[in-house]
Amino acid sequence: MSAVVNHHPHLRRRLLLLSAVVLIGLSLLAMGLMVSYSKKTADRSYDLMLNSAILQLANAVRHDEQGFVVDMPVSAFATLAQAPQDRVFYRISVNGSFLTGYHSLPTAPARTHSQQQLTQQQPDFFDAHFSGEPVRVARLTRLNTERQPFDEIQIELAQTRLAREQLKDEILYPALELILGLLFSALLLLWLGIYYALRPFTLIARALARRRPRDLTPLLLPVPKETLPLLHTINHFIARQQQMLERMESTTSVAAHQLRTPLASLRALSENARDEVEPAKRQRLLAGLIEQCDLLSLTVNHLLNQAMLDHRFHSQELLPLELNAIAKKVCLALAVPALQRQVELSFEPATSPLWIQGDEIAITQMLNNLIDNAVAHAPAHTRVEIVLRTSPAPAILIRDLGSGIPPEEREKVFARFYRGSQHRYLGSGLGMAIARDVAEHHGAGIHLHDNEPSGLEVEIRFNTYRSTP
């Protein structure tokens, strides 16, 4: 049992896991974007500073009679001191040869522009590594037009990344905190949502578990609209259980009564027969005794049949059945007992096969009871007709030429242990009731009509049928 339970999927865990994976994925994506955004923003701010410094530096290189000189602008370096903890490196080259600064400063990736260079308006920026630290480098090329041919002055200005990293962190960390905060609140809300969504099921389960075994009243719980169908279904199920139980109780008490009366009468008859000394009277009493035994036997038989059918109705699947074949089989089985009562059976199958979903034993039982009844009510030397037809609806008709049933009694004959106003024949009072139970179980209607010229026509009308299984 527990192994089966373990195989049940944990809906709550799955929902949480799936949403958590999606949410965490989204958060990671957002974090990744924030990391690159904050680096870009920090670089952009400090690149402006580097830009301004390198432009000042570019203007400080000039040519005089002793060659190239640099009026190194302190202001440029003071500008860079806005990143107060960062080291600064520079290199100035003229026509490709080193003039001053840090000789081993890393060279920039090659420019994509053509060889025909002009003085650059804005420097190029790139990241590199120098003197044990990551650095941001700006490179600017300027043409000195004072001499022919023009001199190409290249200035590279580099700064370590401490201030940039700090600014990046200042942008990044609040954003990361926000993202994490959102992630955790979303997960919490999700958890709460799932808890509240699944809570009605727990409530229903708990309410069912708490019930006393005899309590079959409907469940009354304040569940949300979405869970109402489940509650209705459960209540419907309970109601059916209740009905079944009630029917069983009444059937049992009626059956007990029906068995006790014939047993008492059997005992009385037996005593009378024992005490009767006159042989003729004694013969009559013994015949009555046998009749009572037959009746009791029939009643017991019907009761057992009904119990058996009740059980089948609750346990057996309906299977495809062909009605012509079943009806024929029943007729064949009953033909001989009927002939003993000097009644003929005539069987007229339908022109095409009549397939229904049904329980063969139950259908057989129903036809048995109805044909038996018809034979019992048929006068001697008459014929009971069993006709199957396909239109207007598929139906089985059982006709006899007996005295019929007055219209006001036609509903009552289906009640259990009803034996009609006049005891026309020996019956258990259960045959018709069983027939109707079987018909209803198959979704069929059972109707009683007058037969021409006299007698009763029983019609079992099926709602669904097919010409193939």
Next chain:
Amino acid sequence: MNRLRLALLWLSLLLAAPTQAAEEFLQPAASPMQQQLVIYSATDYRYLQPLLQHFQQQHPQLGIRFVDIDSQELYERFLQESPHSPADLLLSSAMDLQLKLVNDGHARPYRSIRTLSLPSQVHWRHELFAFTFEPILTVFNRERLGPHPQPHSRQQLLALLRQDPDRFANQIITYDVATSGVGYLLASQDSQQGLMYGRLLEAFGGLKLQLDDSSNDMLDRIARGEAAIGYNLLGSYVASALPRYPQLVAMAPNDYTLMLMRLALIPKTAPHPTLAGELIDLMLSAQGQALLAQSGLHPVLEPDSGQLRLAIQAQGPVTLIPLTPALLPPQDPLVKQHFIDAWSGSVTTAPTKSQP
């Protein structure tokens, strides 16, 4: 083996040392010596001795070798020895040279509870720490001024020189920017302050300058009357000379007074960086600052407060030379050479060039 090689290296460096030989002081350990801390300092031994002794009391097995050396030489010697320099600590008031060492990646960062609470102006990157400051003063021999009143600004000094050139010819003494690191720093800072220094330099050039590398020597010469005016001398040396020589008066120019800071750094190659860091902690503690103050230096932090607060009040004309990369441009070799050439040119060939 290693010790022998170091000794040989040391010997060869001594032999190769330029003009001014470094002065060495050994402070032996109280108990058998286990370690020797090597300090290269451009500050006189006597100013730091109390502090170092105090440090040795905390570390009885520690010996100290103190190399007293000019700031420019200190810089060059360290670079020559690198990466096998025995120095654990470099102390110098040539702020630009010290900062350049840090910028070029020769320093090791040091962080302690003390240094982390320092005001931002007195350290750079946790690799360079200021521990004292020096106001830059001009000193006069009152007797040599004659009838003239003592000037209080560069303008008044210039007016004085123009008024009585004969009296002051060959009577002005200052740092030689070509050989003194501090001298170069002060000259380059002066030249950034405006046009006044250019005019003053022209006047100096016209009158001929005496050049020197040591504040103490210059003060002695002024006291002896060999010079009447000493320009750009370190305040703590002046302060200790004034009681000895009553004929001297000092001026903090009220147009602007430069203020430089004495800086300590631990080389990346230091054999005993932890000890050096502890010494920096001591220097920057209230006790260390008090010891430095007792020996005549100006502590950079307010001694009484538990918090480290900058003792210098930037008021009026005081210009604190900031500890930023703005100190780098004058150290560019091209710039430096150009500046020194121009400076030397103007102070020696001034007569032909002045008064255009």
